[in-house]
Amino acid sequence: MAASSGQHTKEEGIIAAPAGYSAIPIKFSKKSRSHHFLYVKEHRVREELDPTRPQDRTLFILNVPPYCTKKCLSELFSRHCAIESVELQEKPGPAQKAEITRAQSKFFSQKTVPGFRVAYVVFKSQEGAQAIKSLKPREPLVISTKTRCIKTGIAKWIHDYSTTLIDPGELQTEVDAFMQEHDKRIAEEEAKAEEEEGVPDEEGWVKVTRKGRRPGIPRTEAANLRALEREKKRRARKELLNFYAWQHRESKREHIAQLRKKFEEDKQKITLMRAQRKFRPY
The missing domain is CATH 3.30.70 (Alpha-Beta Plaits)
Structure with a gap:
């Protein structure tokens, strides 16, 4: 074969x-x-x-x-x-792409x-x-x-284990060097963006950033109160009505109380009209 x-x-x-x-x-x-x-x-x-x-x-x-x-x-x-x-x-x-710098x-x-x-x-x-x-x-x-x-064998295991141990001082040094390089790169990018701001590109477009916007005007106390009132109304519209049993009972009590109040007001109006002799039921 x-x-x-x-x-x-x-x-x-x-x-x-x-x-x-x-x-x-x-x-x-x-x-x-x-x-x-x-x-x-x-x-x-x-x-x-x-x-x-x-x-x-x-x-x-x-x-x-x-x-x-x-x-x-x-x-x-x-x-x-x-x-x-x-x-x-x-x-x-x-x-594999690697950073040469x-x-x-x-x-x-x-x-x-x-x-x-x-x-x-x-x-x-x-x-x-x-x-x-x-x-x-x-x-x-x-x-x-x-x-x-x-x-x-054992020598390889010991070597692999020793490489997992990290020296805090060396680690901190590498982190500090990385952050310094990162801050330097960010500063260079910001400086380049400032130089290019307001300068038209090849096609005539101008880059607009948030840096040139006017600062917002602080709201007055009356404006804050109006905003709070709108927020309350918005929450009231979202609230579920007559969903729970206690909400149903409370709404009935409020309706009866309003009817009684209206009945008393009507009695007072009738009494006032009788006193003025302007009440003509027939």
């Missing part, structure tokens, strides 16, 4: 690899008995879409193990040609992605990319050596 293109097999000295890729065997250390492969091919994306990765000097690498860092890849491939940059990503895609944060940097990753290696010359692409080592390349030791 024929082996698939992605299997790690050897037939007649040829290592099977996906179409368009070259296979480079690697292993963790000299004592390791098992190894796996890095699949390498030339990066082919238009430079205007990915300007940081030139076509003729960039290699795209698949199947990068979790313990293989940027430094490891740089030292492995720098034997053939000087390397300009190495990028590790979770999946293929454009270069600001130094990378020690405490707020992005977390490393666990598991196998992809890499983009940019060489300083075309010869380096071609040499790695056609590389066919007899023995697997070793990742961890005496000069390039990768921590494992």
Whole structure:
């Protein structure tokens, strides 16, 4: 049964690899008995879409193990040609945008992605990319050596734990530096906005901001009272009438009281008209 293109097999000295890729065997250390492969091919994306990765000097690498860092890849491939940059990503895609003016944060940097990753290696010359692409080592390349030791086991756990401990002084220093840079950038933007205010752009439009508006006139006491009265009326309109039983009883009592009051007023009017002899019931 024929082996698939992605299997790690050897037939007649040829290592099977996906179409368009070259296979480079690697292993963790000299004592390791098992190894796996890095699949390498030339990066082919238009430079205007990915300007940081030139076509003729960039290699795209698949199947990068979790313990293989940027430094490891740089030292492995720098034997053939000087390397300009190495990028590790979770999946293929454009270069991650980073702020060049600001130094990378020690405490707020992005977390490393666990598991196998992809890499983009940019060489300083075309010869380096071609040499790695056609590389066919007899023995697997070793990742961890005496000069390039990768921590494992207890040593790795201790190192990972120590990196989680934060020094308050260093953290405060970084936060203060960030806030100073932020305040400086805001001040520059405000100064630029003031310079551009009132100046027409290329199409003749003038930018209007709230800074030039007249301050509001404070309201008088009478105006405040009128506003309170309007608010009371608005709340009274929203209030539910005769919704509860006690509201229904109160409305009946008020209606009866108004009828009695009107009856007494009518009696007084009749008495007054009789006294004036102007009452003619028939």
